[in-house]
Amino acid sequence: MTLVEWAEVVRAELDLVGAEPLGKADVDRVLDLARDAAHSVARPAAPLTTYLLGVAVGQGADPEAAAAVLSRLALSQGDGAQDA
Numbered sequence: 478m479t480l481v482e483w484a485e486v487v488r489a490e491l492d493l494v495g496a497e498p499l500g501k502a503d504v505d506r507v508l509d510l511a512r513d514a515a516h517s518v519a520r521p522a523a524p525l526t527t528y529l530l531g532v533a534v535g536q537g538a539d540p541e542a543a544a545a546v547l548s549r550l551a552l553s554q555g556d557g558a559q560d561a
Contacts, residue, residue, distance in 0.1 A: 480504045481501055485499070507544070509539055510548050511523035511527050513530060514526035514547070517554045518554050522551065526547055530543055531538060550557055
């Protein structure tokens with residue numbers, strides 16, 4: 478099962494009707510953000526940051542713009558990453 482297919486299974490299970498299906502670019506955006514947060518902040522920051530991206534998008538934020546802002550924020554944390 479691909480991640481795009483998994484996203485569709487999850488979307489259906491959560492009954493996210495009216496939402497457009499996720500494409501590869503959407504999945505890649507979330508994974509890139511998770512990578513930036515995990516490597517620049519701390520590993521646990523990856524799911525937390527992507528969750529907060531989802532909250533922002535659910536409240537109307539543009540997914541691409543919000544992910545770019547969060548990636549820049551995470552990357553600005555530099556080499557001070559720690560696991561907490």
